[in-house]
Amino acid sequence: MRFPNFFFYFRKSEGQDRIFQFFMGTVALISIIFLTLLLLYELIKGSMPSIQHFGYDFIFSTAWNPVKDEFGALPFIFGTFVSSLLALLIGVPICLGIAVYVTEIAPPKISAFISPLIELLAAIPSVIIGLWGIFVFAPFVRDYISHFLIKYLGFLPLFEGPGYGLSMLTAGMVLAIMIIPIVSSISREALLAVPVLQKEAALALGATRFEAMIQVILPYARGAIFGAVILGLGRAIGETMAVTMVIGNRPQISSSILHPGYTMAAVIANEFTEATANIYLASLIEIGLILFVISVIVNAIARFITWKYLRIQEN
Amino acid sequence: MNKKIILLSLLAVLFLVAGCTEAGTGKTSGSAAVKTTQSTTSAPAQSITLTGAGSTFIYPLMSKWSYVYKNLKNVKINYAAIGSGGGIRQIVVKTVDFGATDAPLQSYGYSHIHGALTIPESIGGVTLSYNIPGVTKKLRLDGDVIADIYLGKIKKWDNKAITALNPGVNLPDKSIMVVHRSDGSGTTFTFSDYLSSVSPTWKAKVGKGKSLSWPVGLGGKGNEGVAGLIKENPYSIGYVELAYVIENKMAYATLKNRDGYYVNPTIDTVKAAAAGAILPNGDGIWSNVSIVNSPGKNAYPISTFTYIVEYPDLSALPDMTEPKAKALVGFMWWMVHDGQKYAPGLLYVPLPNKVVKIDEETIKSIKYKGQPVLR
Numbered sequence: 001m002r003f004p005n006f007f008f009y010f011r012k013s014e015g016q017d018r019i020f021q022f023f024m025g026t027v028a029l030i031s032i033i034f035l036t037l038l039l040l041y042e043l044i045k046g047s048m049p050s051i052q053h054f055g056y057d058f059i060f061s062t063a064w065n066p067v068k069d070e071f072g073a074l075p076f077i078f079g080t081f082v083s084s085l086l087a088l089l090i091g092v093p094i095c096l097g098i099a100v101y102v103t104e105i106a107p108p109k110i111s112a113f114i115s116p117l118i119e120l121l122a123a124i125p126s127v128i129i130g131l132w133g134i135f136v137f138a139p140f141v142r143d144y145i146s147h148f149l150i151k152y153l154g155f156l157p158l159f160e161g162p163g164y165g166l167s168m169l170t171a172g173m174v175l176a177i178m179i180i181p182i183v184s185s186i187s188r189e190a191l192l193a194v195p196v197l198q199k200e201a202a203l204a205l206g207a208t209r210f211e212a213m214i215q216v217i218l219p220y221a222r223g224a225i226f227g228a229v230i231l232g233l234g235r236a237i238g239e240t241m242a243v244t245m246v247i248g249n250r251p252q253i254s255s256s257i258l259h260p261g262y263t264m265a266a267v268i269a270n271e272f273t274e275a276t277a278n279i280y281l282a283s284l285i286e287i288g289l290i291l292f293v294i295s296v297i298v299n300a301i302a303r304f305i306t307w308k309y310l311r312i313q314e315n
Numbered sequence: 316m317n318k319k320i321i322l323l324s325l326l327a328v329l330f331l332v333a334g335c336t337e338a339g340t341g342k343t344s345g346s347a348a349v350k351t352t353q354s355t356t357s358a359p360a361q362s363i364t365l366t367g368a369g370s371t372f373i374y375p376l377m378s379k380w381s382y383v384y385k386n387l388k389n390v391k392i393n394y395a396a397i398g399s400g401g402g403i404r405q406i407v408v409k410t411v412d413f414g415a416t417d418a419p420l421q422s423y424g425y426s427h428i429h430g431a432l433t434i435p436e437s438i439g440g441v442t443l444s445y446n447i448p449g450v451t452k453k454l455r456l457d458g459d460v461i462a463d464i465y466l467g468k469i470k471k472w473d474n475k476a477i478t479a480l481n482p483g484v485n486l487p488d489k490s491i492m493v494v495h496r497s498d499g500s501g502t503t504f505t506f507s508d509y510l511s512s513v514s515p516t517w518k519a520k521v522g523k524g525k526s527l528s529w530p531v532g533l534g535g536k537g538n539e540g541v542a543g544l545i546k547e548n549p550y551s552i553g554y555v556e557l558a559y560v561i562e563n564k565m566a567y568a569t570l571k572n573r574d575g576y577y578v579n580p581t582i583d584t585v586k587a588a589a590a591g592a593i594l595p596n597g598d599g600i601w602s603n604v605s606i607v608n609s610p611g612k613n614a615y616p617i618s619t620f621t622y623i624v625e626y627p628d629l630s631a632l633p634d635m636t637e638p639k640a641k642a643l644v645g646f647m648w649w650m651v652h653d654g655q656k657y658a659p660g661l662l663y664v665p666l667p668n669k670v671v672k673i674d675e676e677t678i679k680s681i682k683y684k685g686q687p688v689l690r
Contacts, residue, residue, distance in 0.1 A: 063528075064528060065527075065528035066524055066526040066527065066528070067521065067523070067524040067526075067527055068522070070528075130536075134535075134540065134543040134547060135543055135546075135547060139547045139548075142548075162490065164548065165547065166533050166544070244497065245535075245536060248533040249497035249533065249534030249535070250529075250532075250533060250534060260533055260534075266497075269498075269536075270497045270498040270499065270536060271498065271526050272499075273398030273400055273499060274398050274399060274400035274401070274498070274499025274500060274525040274526065275400055275499060276421070276423050276424075277423065278423075
C-alpha cells in the first residue's frame with residue numbers, strides 16, 4: 001500500500017510517526033487549554049458581582065451571613081487546607097506502609113488478595129462513607145480519640161475541647177480513608193517499577209531489608225510517590241459529600257482540630273441550590289473559582305517538584 | 316516507566332480539577348437537561364408531559380400525584396426536586412412549566428415574573444427533636460427558650476428557663492449540643508421565621524432565611540444529616556421536618572403556641588395553624604405570608620405552606636401549547652382538590668377549605684394567550 005507521499009522528506013514510517021505525534025499533541029494541548037479557559041471564563045463571569053462588590057476582602061473576610069449578604073471565603077479556604085493536610089498526614093504513612101508491605105514483604109498470595117481489596121475502597125460512593133461517618137465513625141472519634149486527646153493533650157490549643165464527633169480531625173480521617181486506594185496503588189506501582197538490580201545490589205552490599213527499603217527503593221521511587229500524594233491531595237481538596245457530613249459545617253477558624261469547620265466544596269454543595277440572591281450566588285461561584293485556582297497551583301507545584309526530582313535522577 | 320506514571324497521574328489530577336469545578340457550572344447544564352427531556356418527550360402528541368422543578372420537601376407527595384395523575388388523565392409530570400431556590404430560578408428562566416417553593420416568592424421572583432401567581436398546595440410542620448438520655452417524659456418548650464438555645468444564651472439542659480416549663484422532669488447538668496441544617500432549606504426558613512416572630516433579639520441578630528449565620532451549633536446536611544447528629548449525640552437538639560420525625564420515630568418537643576396552649580406537632584395541629592392564616596389573592600404579593608406562631612387554641616406554631624409558582628399567562632413559556640396549558644391547569648385543579656386526599660398517608664397536611672377557595676380563584680385566573688384556560 002502506498003500513500004501519495006506528501007512527506008517524502010522523511011522515511012515513510014518516521015514521517016507518519018511525526019505527523020501522528022504532532023497531531024495528537026496539538027489535539028491534547030488545545031483541548032486542555034480550551035477547557036481551562038472555558039472554565040475560568042465561566043467562573044469569573046459568574047462571580048463578577050461578588051468580585052466587584054467585595055474585592056480582595058472576599059478572600060480575607062471571615063463573615064458568612066446570607067441573610068445580610070455578607071460573604072467571605074477565609075474560613076472555607078482554611079478548612080479545606082487543614083482537612084486536606086490532616087488527610088495527608090494520616091493517610092500517606094498508611095499508604096506507604098501498604099505499598100511496601102504488598103510489594104516487598106507479603107507473600108504473593110496475600111498481596112494478590114489485599115491489593116484489590118484496598119482498591120475496592122475507591123468504589124464506595126462518598127455519600128455512603130459520609131453516612132457511615134455520621135453514624136459510626138464520628139461517635140467513635142468523639143468517645144475514644146477526642147476524649148483521649150482532650151484528657152492528655154488538652155492544654156495545647158491544637159487539641160482544645162469540647163470535642164464533638166464532628167470536627168476537622170474526623171473529616172481529615174475520613175478523607176485519609178478516601179485517598180488510601182489511589183495513593184497506595186500508585187505508590188505500589190512505583191515501588192514495583194524499581195529495577196530488581198538496584199534492590200539486589202543493596203542487599204548484596206549487606207543492607208538489611210529495612211535499609212534497602214529506606215535508602216535505595218523509596219528514594220528511587222520518590223518522584224512517583226510524590227505524584228501519588230499530590231493526586232491524593234487533589235482528591236481531598238475536591239471531596240464534598242463525605243466531608244460535609246462529618247466536618248460540622250461551621251464557618252469558623254479555630255486553632256483546635258477537634259472543633260468543627262467548613263470546606264469550600266462543602267459550602268458550594270450545601271448552599272448552591274437555595275441561593276437566589278445575585279450576590280449570594282456569585283459569592284458561591286467565586287469560592288468555586290478560588291477552589292479551581294488553588295487546585296491549579298497545587299498541581300503546578302507538584303509538577304515542578306516531580307520534574308526537579310526526575311532531573312536530579314537523570315543526572 | 317516512572318515518567319509515564321507521573322504523567323498519567325498528573326493527567327488524572329487535571330481531570331479531578333475539572334470535576335471539582337463542575338458544581339459551579341452545574342446550573343446551566345441542569346437546565347439544558349430539563350429542556351431536552353421536555354422537547355423530546357412531548358413530540359408524540361398522544362400523552363402530554365409537564366415539567367416542574369423546585370422544593371425537595373414536596374417531592375414525595377408530587378411523585379405520588381404524578382403517578383396517580385398519569386393513570387387518571389394520561390398526563391405525565393416530570394418533577395425535578397432541585398431545591399426551592401432552584402425551582403424559582405428555573406421558572407424565571409422558563410425552562411420548566413411550573414416551579415415549586417417552600418418559601419414564598421421574594422423581590423427576585425416578583426421582579427422577573429410579572430404578576431406571578433402563588434398557589435399553596437400543601438403544608439408542612441417543623442419539629443424540635445432532641446436526645447436526652449434518661450428523660451422519658453415529653454419535653455415542653457416555648458419560643459423564648461428555643462430562641463435562647465439557638466442564640467447560645469441557654470447552654471445547659473438544667474437551665475432554669477427549661478426546668479420551669481418542665482416540672483417533674485429531671486433534666487441533666489449537661490451542655491446542649493445545638494444542631495441545625497447546613498444546606499439551604501425551606502425548613503430553615505420556616506424555623507428562623509418562627510424564631511424571628513417570637514424573639515426580637517433573634518430578629519435583630521440573625522434574621523430569617525434559607526441559610527443563616529448561626530450563633531452556635533453544628534450543621535447537618537439534610538433532614539437525614541440533622542437526624543443522624545441528634546441520634547448519635549446525647550444531649551443534642553435540632554429542628555427536623557414533621558414527616559421525617561414521625562417516620563423515624565424520633566422524640567419531639569411539645570411547643571407552647573401563641574395562645575399559651577401546649578400542642579404536639581400533628582397533621583391536625585398544623586392544619587389548624589394554616590386555617591387561621593390571612594392570605595392575599597393568588598396574584599398578590601406573598602412575600603410576607605407566614606403561618607408561624609398562628610393564633611388558635613390548637614395551632615402548632617412552626618409550620619409553613621409550600622407553593623406552586625406560575626406565570627399569570629402561560630403563553631409566557633416558550634414551549635407552552637394550548638393542550639399543554641389545559642393539562643397543566645387541570646393538574647393544578649386536581650392537585651388542590653382530589654389530590655389532597657393522598658397527603659395524610661404521606662404525612663403531609665391537607666389544605667383547609669379556606670385555602671382551597673383562594674387556590675380555586677387563582678387557578679381559574681390562569682390564561683393562555685389572554686384567554687382563561689379553565690372554562
